[in-house]
Amino acid sequence: MASTMRLFERVKIGNVTIPNRIGLAPMGGRVGTDGSFIARNAESFARIAQGGTGLIFTGGTLATTEFEPRSNSTMENYQQISGLAHCADRVHQEGGKFFAQISPGLGRVGHKDPTNPPHAPSDVEAKFFPGVKCIPFTIEEIQRVINAVAQACAWAKTAGCDGVALHAYGGYLTDQFLTRAWNKRTDKYGGDLKGRMTFLFEMMDAVRAKCGPDFPIILKITIDHCYPENPEYRTLEEGLEMCRLLKEHGGFDALHLDRGCYEKYWFQIPTTYEEKGINLDAYKQVKAIMGDIPILGHGKLNDPAVAEKAIEDGCLDIVLLGKQLLADCDWANKVKAGKWRDINYCLGCNECLNTGFVGKHRTCAINPMSTHEVDYPLVKTADPKNILIVGGGPGGMKAALMANWMGHRATLWEKRPYLGGDLRAAGMPNFKRDMYVSMENMIHRLDEAQNVDVILNKTATAQEIIDGNWDAVILATGADTVKPHIPGLDNPIVKDAVELLREDVKLKGRVCIIGGGLVGCETALYYEHEGCQVSLVESMDDVLLTATHLFNCDQSLRHMLAESHININLATKVVSVDGGGVTCEKGGKTFRIDCDHVVVAVGFRSDHTLEDQLWGSVKCLKVIGNAVKPRKVWDAENEGFHAVRTLR
Secondary structure, three states: OOOOOHHOEEEEEEOOEEEEOEEEEEOOOOOOOOOOOOOOHHHHHHHHHOOOEEEEEEEOOOOOHHHHHHHHEOOOOOOHHHHHHHHHHHHHHOEEEEEEEEOOOHHOOOOOOOOOOOEEEOOOEOOOOHHHHOOEHHHHHHHHHHHHHHHHHHHHHHOOOEEEEEOOOOOHHHHHHHHHOOOOOOOOOOOOHHHHHHHHHHHHHHHHHHHHOOOOEEEEEEOOOOOOOOOOOOOOHHHHHHHHHHHOOOOOOEEEEEEEHHHHHHHOOOOOOOOOOHHHHHHHHHHHHHOOEEEEOOOOOOOOOHHHHHHOOOOOOEEEOOHHEEEEEEEEHHHHHHHHHOOOOOOOHHHHHHHHHHHOOOOOOOOOOOOOOOOOOOOOOOOOEEEEEOOOOOHHHHHHHHHHOOOOEEEOOOOOOOOOOOOHHOOOOOHHHHHHHHHHHHHHOOOOHHOEEEOOOOOOHHHHHHHHOOOOEEEOEEEEEEEOOOOOOOOOOOEEEEHHEEEEOOOOEEEEEEOOOOOHHHHHHHHEEEEEEEEOOOOOOOOHHHHOOOOOHHHHHHHHHOOOOOEEEEEEEEEEEEOOOOEEEEEEEEEEEEOOOEEEOOOOOOOHHHHHOOOOOOOOOOHEEEEEEEEOHHHHHHHHHHHHHHOO
């Protein structure tokens, strides 16, 4: 039966009919060594279209490398048409529509080097090289960039793309022309807002002239940099005026909206800490201006109810998902079928970005197949094995689900009365419920798994495992929290942060957190949200110095801390604990923090005892996740996946 949700209505962009109101947001990624799209990219796009997503965008594709090296894909010569054409063909075969996002460049945020400054609208400071001034474009060079963009769009049309999206957002080159902070020009490309929009107007007009009146053009712009600390950055008021001027100028078929900047990166690419539909209120104001012109937008819209409401409330015409479609390519089909609990919800961890930044093809923390469809072709096993998995955290659960899919028989032992492990603790704070929902859905899928036996309250011993004669044993036992050597930690008022979160223990009154790493900061915020008076003690000069999360996650968490009333004590050592609080030392002076509860959050340590006892005594032993060493959900789930996939 057809879905009655508006998400599954058809919608037009220009003369192109999109099969539903769901799209893959533009995301850059690794391509061929010459900047061309390759088979890996085509299969990733096709897989998302196969999952029911109606509109597929490429990431920002550079039109010319004359002024900067490529960062991802390029479309600057005729030879590069073939790779893009293959992507378009594969998406079309799966029933989707395919748009190439074409970029004039990165400008001041380009990754060149201090001896080779980037080109930009003005001689402002390069983003990543303090003190280095950018080289202003000449008018002749501006025209070369505009012509290159128009030619790249024409090649995209030749490749069979259904349309193009012009990259004009996020503090990159076009947005630099649009913004007072970076555009200090006094010629026709500078001055007031309309003058600063000249570059964009001319680029749109050149593309239209080159590609014809019927080829759809989408503009992606930033309507609000969300950075009131600098009055030269765009406010929403200016962004709305920019939309009015764009509508007056015409020449485009749809508008893709974005918010944020590098200084407030969590608006552009939301993290686990942001609320659902973070940008919708602003988008609705734009929609009121643009009328019948379709509006596309993103920003934590992966909850089907939130996505549907964004359409119903007139905020958006097309909902774009980015990281969510890496986490679950079948999101659209599952929503349409009403199988919401089967969705592999994005954690908001942004590890997909991190893998891209370190030179890898994008990999999702909870979907190792993402962008790796050609690397890991999955087939049912012809040799079913009897597998024991010890530990029911994210790695163990992923291994069990993978075993079930491949046709192995898996038994999972968990020493606690519930599954989830540290993912349960991580998702307990109200500002991290994405992780909790993801865990619940994994447990739901395990409940439905035909070939998995889950045994709770089961503590594993080496001898019992050896006597079981398993074909393979996977240790996903996690890591234990570290207990520092502080006098008085055996006092009844002392608790372990992870255990508190895992068990959802509510505290009242005054709470002192020992440790300002990721767990300590999140625990402090959690209990403040619960109404506690919270102090935090960190021995180093700053909080989060041991955290390895991506910088937008770091920005967002630090912003939350700055907005809180937590009493943060840096470069401070806890000397002792007693029944009424903690004694601290800083700079040679001691002071006391009176409290009702002391919560310890100083790190983790792996216990290899069981591994050592089993080594050489079982047929096949694999150790994954924090059982190897304390790391991230990404490591646990990816290693759980591969531990089963590679069984022979």
